[in-house]
Amino acid sequence: MSLANRIAAQRESASPTPQLRRHARAADPFAEVKRSVHAGLLEVLGPKLYDAHLDQRELETRVRQTLQAVLERDETPLTNADRARIASEVLDEILGHGPLEPYLRDPSISEIMVNGHDQVYVERAGRLEPVPVAFADESHLRRTIDKIVAKVGRRVDEASPMVDARLPDGSRVNAVVPPIALDGSVLTIRKFAADPFTVDDLVGFGTLTPATAYLLQACVHGRMNILIGGGTGSGKTTSLNVLSSFVPADERIVTIEDAAELQLRQDHVLRLEARPPNVESRGEVAVRDLVRNALRMRPDRIIVGEVRDGAALDMLQAMNTGHDGSITTVHSNSPRDSLARLETMVLMAGVDLPARAIREQMASAIDLIVHQSRLKDGTRRITHITEVIGMEGDVVTLQDIFGFDFHAGVDERGFYRGSLQSTGLRPHFVERLKDRGIDVPPHLFVGGVR
Numbered sequence: 001m002s003l004a005n006r007i008a009a010q011r012e013s014a015s016p017t018p019q020l021r022r023h024a025r026a027a028d029p030f031a032e033v034k035r036s037v038h039a040g041l042l043e044v045l046g047p048k049l050y051d052a053h054l055d056q057r058e059l060e061t062r063v064r065q066t067l068q069a070v071l072e073r074d075e076t077p078l079t080n081a082d083r084a085r086i087a088s089e090v091l092d093e094i095l096g097h098g099p100l101e102p103y104l105r106d107p108s109i110s111e112i113m114v115n116g117h118d119q120v121y122v123e124r125a126g127r128l129e130p131v132p133v134a135f136a137d138e139s140h141l142r143r144t145i146d147k148i149v150a151k152v153g154r155r156v157d158e159a160s161p162m163v164d165a166r167l168p169d170g171s172r173v174n175a176v177v178p179p180i181a182l183d184g185s186v187l188t189i190r191k192f193a194a195d196p197f198t199v200d201d202l203v204g205f206g207t208l209t210p211a212t213a214y215l216l217q218a219c220v221h222g223r224m225n226i227l228i229g230g231g232t233g234s235g236k237t238t239s240l241n242v243l244s245s246f247v248p249a250d251e252r253i254v255t256i257e258d259a260a261e262l263q264l265r266q267d268h269v270l271r272l273e274a275r276p277p278n279v280e281s282r283g284e285v286a287v288r289d290l291v292r293n294a295l296r297m298r299p300d301r302i303i304v305g306e307v308r309d310g311a312a313l314d315m316l317q318a319m320n321t322g323h324d325g326s327i328t329t330v331h332s333n334s335p336r337d338s339l340a341r342l343e344t345m346v347l348m349a350g351v352d353l354p355a356r357a358i359r360e361q362m363a364s365a366i367d368l369i370v371h372q373s374r375l376k377d378g379t380r381r382i383t384h385i386t387e388v389i390g391m392e393g394d395v396v397t398l399q400d401i402f403g404f405d406f407h408a409g410v411d412e413r414g415f416y417r418g419s420l421q422s423t424g425l426r427p428h429f430v431e432r433l434k435d436r437g438i439d440v441p442p443h444l445f446v447g448g449v450r
């Protein structure tokens with residue numbers, strides 16, 4: 001046998017198959033009892049479980065009462081602890097989201113990932129870890145997915161196998177079902193705190209520093225157009241929420257999102273959400289349509305959850321036509337990449353514009369790029385605060401005002417010691433802020449200031 005064949009054979013024998021990688025779990029000894037209790041509960045309550053006119057609290061009371069009666073009627077010998085556990089799990093199944101409910105209630109968990117009915121991972125403190133829970137089978141998982149998407153008027157099936165939805169608390173949900181998902185339905189839930197993070201929270205987490213928080217608040221008050229860039233799960237939406245909280249309460253804000261996630265506390269907020277096409281491929285309302293419509297709603301600020309297509313052109317047009325102070329996010333690897341992606345998305349609008357014209361639009365419209373990253377230690381940090389200066393030839397000129405100090409290294413636990421540090425460069429927009437009555441102290445931009 002050749003060396004290459006021996007290496008291949010060793011790899012094959014060392015690598016478990018996907019089925020063997022699944023975490024072995026003991027069979028639930030109360031599965032049959034739970035099925036019996038569940039069936040008895042449905043038999044007694046019947047259509048009342050789906051009565052739209054029934055208050056949620058009243059429904060929960062009726063379910064609890066009926067559940068106790070059904071459990072007492074069951075002849076299976078059970079301890080009080082076992083009865084309490086079965087009652088809790090059946091309640092979660094009827095009123096909540098089944099096996100996921102305890103993790104949805106856990107504030108330390110930021111993301112839940114269901115990789116098929118028998119494998120669940122969670123993200124806690126920025127780290128992924130498996131959890132000892134599973135759905136009974138594929139149909140059990142599909143019922144849970146259907147329950148989630150039905151509440152927001154969405155559907156998922158073989159004809160439409162991917163869906164974005166949200167939970168009542170605003171948490172983002174993505175589901176993919178067969179035939180697209182080859183190993184069973186996949187469900188991803190990104191949780192959002194019931195009480196949104198504030199700027200003090202981000203400073204406490206190390207995402208921001210007091211100096212950069214002050215600067216960003218001044219920029220929002222001064223109606224600077226801000227682009228927040230970063231990768232998936234880097235915390236862009238959280239930062240967008242915090243920056244949006246700086247908008248004065250007397251301004252009219254229009255928010256536009258694919259799936260509503262923003263949690264603004266101001267009174268004068270109008271929330272718009274895109275809509276996918278129906279079964280007949282009709283009725284779609286894209287983000288781009290909503291951005292154009294928002295211009296007719298007399299907004300003081302337009303906040304777009306994320307631009308990912310031709311809506312980028314309409315967003316730039318809005319920023320360049322008197323709607324200063326707009327904020328949006330984009331997926332990117334760096335501040336320079338944010339502009340490159342924006343340029344690509346403008347071309348997706350189907351308008352034949354020369355590259356220089358697009359770049360001039362970007363240089364004129366965007367004042368500040370805030371770039372966020374999820375670091376190897378699991379923390380989410382703003383790594384660049386970059387000013388867009390203008391054009392030099394065919395290139396958009398950028399200037400880093402603050403940057404993350406990676407040279408500080410990591411501590412004994414593997415966490416980065418560094419923080420955002422001033423580059424020592426004074427941004428050009430300080431004079432514009434001063435003209436608008438907002439004073440930014442010069443010492444913020446002294447090299448090494450945090």
